[in-house]
Structures are given as structure tokens and as C-alpha cells.
Amino acid sequence: MRERYRSMPLLGTDLAPAPMDQFSRWFTDAVAGGLQEPNAMVVSTATPDGRPSSRTVLLKAYDHRGFVFYTNYTSRKGREIGENPYVSLLFPWHPLARQVLVTGRAERVGRDETAAYFRTRPHGSQLGAWASDQSSPIGTREELLARYEDLAARYPEGEQVPVPPGWGGFRVVPGTVEFWQGHENRLHDRLRYVAEGKDWRVERLCP
Known part of the structure; x- marks a missing residue:
């Protein structure tokens, strides 16, 4: 199975000066293109x-x-x-024949920032953050649902749910950000920003 990519070349002269500005351009394109959950990304840790x-x-x-x-x-x-703060992110925007690949270092965001975001989550998602001891073994789904129902009784709709102490945000500070544009014959464009102090160097990679 192989996809035949038909897209415009990505040139160095097309790029924004900084990777986050270029990401914003492509993210806007992904949203405008109607991609389902364009903010979905693969996080790899080790x-x-x-x-x-x-x-x-x-x-x-x-x-x-x-x-x-x-x-x-x-x-x-x-x-x-x-234990190891170095991570990678991948945004797989296949319908646009695009990917964004990030490597960097993850650090916790402040509790005020976490709390501000938590308040924007749907009530059910707030309860879910308390009900699920994420990644730990659990006997049955019924046990998980029972935890949720207990929390729903304690914090009914409209009542403020506190932020779980063990829950919060990570910010991935990029060291490299690669923009991948697919083309025919595997002659893809791969342009990568590399952090050099406060500046960025752009290099083209062979596909």
C-alpha cells in the first residue's frame, strides 16, 4: 500500500523565522482542512x-x-x-500529506496554569481525572464506573471540582522541529529547525 502524494513544494524561503510560527501556520491549515482532532499528537517517552x-x-x-x-x-x-525528560511529538496530518516532528525536553507547567485549564474541562472529564489512576491496573470496568459515580455524587454538575494533586500539564520545549511535506517518488520535503541558543538554524534533510 502506497499513497501518491500531490502537493506543493516546501521551500526554505516559505518558512517562518521561528518554528512555533510555522507550526501555527500549518495547524491553521489542518483545522481549515477539516481534519478530525488536528491537535492529536503521538507523545513518545523512554x-x-x-x-x-x-x-x-x-x-x-x-x-x-x-x-x-x-x-x-x-x-x-x-x-x-x-525520570527522563527528553520526549518526541508527532503530528500525523496524513490527509494533507504533512507531518510535524518535535524533539525536546518536557517540564511541568505551573499549578496556576494547570488549574486554569482544568476549569475549562467538561464536568465529566474533571471527574474522570479523579476516577482514573491512569496506567495502573484495575480489576473491572465496573470498578472504574463505581469510582466515577461516587465522585459524581460528591461533586454534582455545577459544583467546583478541585484539581487532582497528581494531575497537571507538561510543556515540551522544542530542540528541533521538523516540517515534512509529502511528494511523489518519495522526494519529500523535510525542513528542520534546530535550536542554537536563542536562535534557530534551518536545515533540509534527505527524504
């Missing part, structure tokens, strides 16, 4: 001895400082980041 794991999470914010997502800090990814 243990200190190099054993990797990956999962899909949702990007919740981005700016010049990096990419933010939220999770349980005791989840597998949370524990691995605590």
Missing part, C-alpha cells in the same frame, strides 16, 4: 535505560515556549518524563 513507549494525547496549548498537554503525573508517561 525510561532511563532507553525503553520507549508511545501514546496519542491532545495538544491543549502552544506558544513560543512550546507545546502543552495534560496527564496524570503518575501515569506511565508521567513517570517516564520524571
